[in-house]
Amino acid sequence: MIMDAPDRGALMLVRFIAVSLICVTLVELALYWVIAQHNRTPVEVFPCVLKSIPAVAGIVILVKAKAVAEWISNKLDE
Numbered sequence: 001m002i003m004d005a006p007d008r009g010a011l012m013l014v015r016f017i018a019v020s021l022i023c024v025t026l027v028e029l030a031l032y033w034v035i036a037q038h039n040r041t042p043v044e045v046f047p048c049v050l051k052s053i054p055a056v057a058g059i060v061i062l063v064k065a066k067a068v069a070e071w072i073s074n075k076l077d078e
Contacts, residue, residue, distance in 0.1 A: 006076075011069035014061060021058030025051060 028051045036043045061068060 007069065007073050010072045010076075011065060014065045014069045014072065018058040018062040018065065021054045021061070025053075025055035025058070 029048060032047060032051060033043055
């Protein structure tokens with residue numbers, strides 16, 4: 001199936017947002033680890049799990065990118 005320009009733009013936007021969520025989460029986890037090492041405190045599991053929620057959302061959005069992009073295109077067409 002050939003996509004027209006607005007659909008490709010929506011798909012690119014969705015993919016960019018998903019990758020951005022994953023990258024921001026990786027940076028937050030790295031900063032948490034560095035600060036814990038600097039303060040000589042243990043790295044705890046619960047804060048890591050909380051900080052990784054956006055990455056999980058980003059992965060889900062990346063997997064469902066085409067469906068989300070079509071939904072956005074349909075909403076903008078209305």
